[in-house]
Amino acid sequence: MINSDKLVKSFGYAFEGIRFAFKNNQNLKINFLMSTVVIGASFFFQVNTFEKGILGVMILLLACTEMINTAIEEMVNFVTREHALEAKIAKDVAAGMVLLVLIGYLIVVGLVFKPYIIKFLNLN
Secondary structure, eight states: OOOHHHHHHHHHHHHHHHHHHHHHOHHHHHHHHHHHHHHHHHHHTTOOHHHHHHHHHHHHHHHHHHHHHHHHHHHHHHHOOSOOHHHHHHHHHHHHHHHHHHHHHHHHHHHHHHHHHHHHTTOO
16 A cells, blocks of 8 residues: 555655755756756757657766766765865765766767758758
8 A cells, every 4th residue: 555645755755855856066056057958959959759858867866866966075075074085086986977977978968959950050
């Protein structure tokens, strides 16, 4: 049986986490702005449904990796206030994860929009 009180609380905690990450992570705000532009462009260029789905997955993947990075940074900061090598490695690896996903995101955005931009600018 589903415990509706627990379910509601778990969604509340999830929204608190999203709120915290968005409030405290500058890169997440930048990604949100970029993603808003990408979504707007997908409607402007009338990108097909499959491509919109791929863009949506990439947007969510980038946001999720930023949030994982934030969680790792906060946990490392909680565990140690010292500048330990292990803490630096954990933070650097998490940041590297975000960078790799961002590169993939930019490649996908470029591949999706390239034919639409070429057609729009009559460069074909």
